[in-house]
Amino acid sequence: MEFTGAHILSINQFERADIERIFAVADSMEPYALRRKVTRVLEGAILGNMFFEPSTRTRVSFGAAFNLLGGEVRETTGFESSAIAKGESLYDTARVLSGYSDVICMRHPMSGSVAEFAEASRVPVLNGGDGSNEHPTQALLDLYTIRQELFDKGRNIDGLRIAMIGDLKHGRTVHSLCKLLCLFNNIQVTLVSPNELAMPENVVDMLREAGHEVIISDDLTRGISSVDIAYSTRIQEERFSSKDEADLYRGRFRLNQSIYTKFCEPNTVIMHPLPRDSREDANELDNDLNQNPNLAIFRQADNGVLVRMALFALVLDVVDQVDKYSRDVNWYSGR
Amino acid sequence: MEFTGAHILSINQFERADIERIFAVADSMEPYALRRKVTRVLEGAILGNMFFEPSTRTRVSFGAAFNLLGGEVRETTGFESSAIAKGESLYDTARVLSGYSDVICMRHPMSGSVAEFAEASRVPVLNGGDGSNEHPTQALLDLYTIRQELFDKGRNIDGLRIAMIGDLKHGRTVHSLCKLLCLFNNIQVTLVSPNELAMPENVVDMLREAGHEVIISDDLTRGISSVDIAYSTRIQEERFSSKDEADLYRGRFRLNQSIYTKFCEPNTVIMHPLPRDSREDANELDNDLNQNPNLAIFRQADNGVLVRMALFALVLDVVDQVDKYSRDVNWYSGR
């Protein structure tokens, strides 16, 4: 795809070459994210960071990514009750807000709203999550993390063996990740969930059509025994009809250090889209894993900044200029 | 008036020469707002963008305007329940907050509050709307838009023919616009509203005392038949005692493409202070006008950035330095 000026709305936009392009650019952002260097390439540019639904992590990650490229951020958080109550259409909102910035990141509770917004926008729009529909930067940072973690072991995404664990029915992130995996070759996907929270049929079919091996299981220890990546997810309580119903499943697939040691291959990487539920009755990833160097969940969150920097640089066409506007960091950085 | 260090509280402050000065400076801001150039003239300066009442558009417009001049924005949104509950006076709030910034933009639900705040402030204050009282930058951007739209047709504000349509009783923007028009010559104002939502007498008198021709009508098609500008407004439901009462008037004066084609002179410009109510039962400006090049409502919103940049540059006395601190834009801009 042509990135310059493009909207980033869905992972369906991407072919394998696009993913590889994004990841190569993300790699080049590392010195800036790690504060070894500062770049001012987007000095004077404005990101409209429009979060019509709260999400501290995603919002701050997008904003920090833009700041790290030298740009400014104008922000909205929370639902736009006033203008909606006055009957403003998404078209009008988009026409107006896109006059204030060079690029927009938008999160909105309504499925499809970000694409509708983008159609009327005069500047590139990045989907920061539209209801249960899409959250493409999460899928990209997940896949980028897999690539990084495997790379250190001399491997790559082709040939990956991954287990996805937990609420596979409601987890938007695992659906998207499966879609992206279809762009790669020879992958073994083990799906570990209670029967009632199984991965939707269409996702399973899609994986198989891509030539991947799919193993369906409700046994955690067997599921994680021969994989490169164990991708755990949270029971999405808010999608159940009641807390009691969610409680039926909560804590069913807990991974902790002793299970890890006993059942996983050495150096199996643990991922999670976060937040992980650390309450006693859930605790899908126990805190005793915090010192395990293969717990990649915070590297995963960090990678979100790299991927978002990459997307900004691509749609605003400054990839080749980032280093030109760079200098060394002159303050203390513990990283 | 002397702009340097001044508060911008009310359109009553302005004489015609002041308006012309603001508009000339706004013109000079266009290359920056259109991202042909970047200026860093206010690099290091801080705007305190204090919105004690929500207003995404106005707030972001002020913030973006300040960013476009190179400055930083510290922001507050929503009502300050805590300090008020603790009995803090507006005087104290102003003394404290004005210590944190170089200029303040303030919106507050209470009529007169911004002027009271400004009196105690140690930095210039721009009124971003104080209840039903004043919203001077809206009036300025409306008039600036009229001037721009007429200019392209070889005309200017003197001699203007304008129709104002809708809820003329509650619409703060049309009241302010009429006041500003009194600084100009030979204007014909057609006021189209239901009888019960007529323009207040004192505004009509003021227009007539300024030598302008005022036509009062409740017939949309006749009202818009011989004007340069058709300025439509929303039924301000929130000012009625009930939704039912507002419903009596909603949708009474709908302008759409077929009415436009049938009754308007060619190239009649359509304006609206936004948000326009696009719900079916209101729809004062139909979506089928969106492709009409004379629909100026989004140019109007864009002009808000120019006018606010101009005011910041004037009160902080950097008009003559804006270009000195400029350079070309180095990223993609679709504008």
Next chain:
Amino acid sequence: MEFTGAHILSINQFERADIERIFAVADSMEPYALRRKVTRVLEGAILGNMFFEPSTRTRVSFGAAFNLLGGEVRETTGFESSAIAKGESLYDTARVLSGYSDVICMRHPMSGSVAEFAEASRVPVLNGGDGSNEHPTQALLDLYTIRQELFDKGRNIDGLRIAMIGDLKHGRTVHSLCKLLCLFNNIQVTLVSPNELAMPENVVDMLREAGHEVIISDDLTRGISSVDIAYSTRIQEERFSSKDEADLYRGRFRLNQSIYTKFCEPNTVIMHPLPRDSREDANELDNDLNQNPNLAIFRQADNGVLVRMALFALVLDVVDQVDKYSRDVNWYSGR
């Protein structure tokens, strides 16, 4: 203490030499806070300004301090209902958020939470107030103000005579200030409060163990008659079991100009941690003091910016570079 990379969590961290170091750096920030000069020393750095409890003044003061050093601010305001509801631990929040910035300022309603957060953070954390526990920058700016006000009179903190007035039981700021005073010599502290709102025993003991003279009184006029500083505080209504109970004490120790003239030594400095309660039934510091040049309450708030700039410069180790990245201010500044 070693400031580079340190967390600033509690005033207990500081020895006298640390306080003196912070204050010397704060002094050097004055030209920037007064907009005589601009520095860009932290250009490219990001402050995560995480206010999980609202506090406009403290939040904006921290943000402005960081902007004045040239850095960017990513911000969160209000309680993080979503992630907490999803069971995220403070450890995880800290690991994730500290990936987005170079330094974090955090306010949180829960006592001890900021220290817990800091332990997991990968960047320095400044405590912006954790419930009833600590608010170290407030204590520092109070003491800095005392030093500044005395300095103009050829005096210093050693030998200070101070009266603390009002709700000494609940006032977190006076407790912390007393702790800091224990690092200095030969201080006379007069504690003026209703018996029921007296300074806690342990604070009184601590002062006496430090060799200071403590006078306990419930007579305002006698208490303020021979002091350098009269430090007034608000009845902390929110800490009482009912408004009625708070009303018993509200307005008991009002200071106004005529009392000041009659009972205080000339040039006695008036301080208050703000907000002051200006409602008629409270009014601990009357508005008729606003013209009194010894009313230091707004200088006190201004000093918060200096102290916070100093802490940022110290923990990020740029004290010696601030001037190197400086230039003159090119816009109007009424200061």
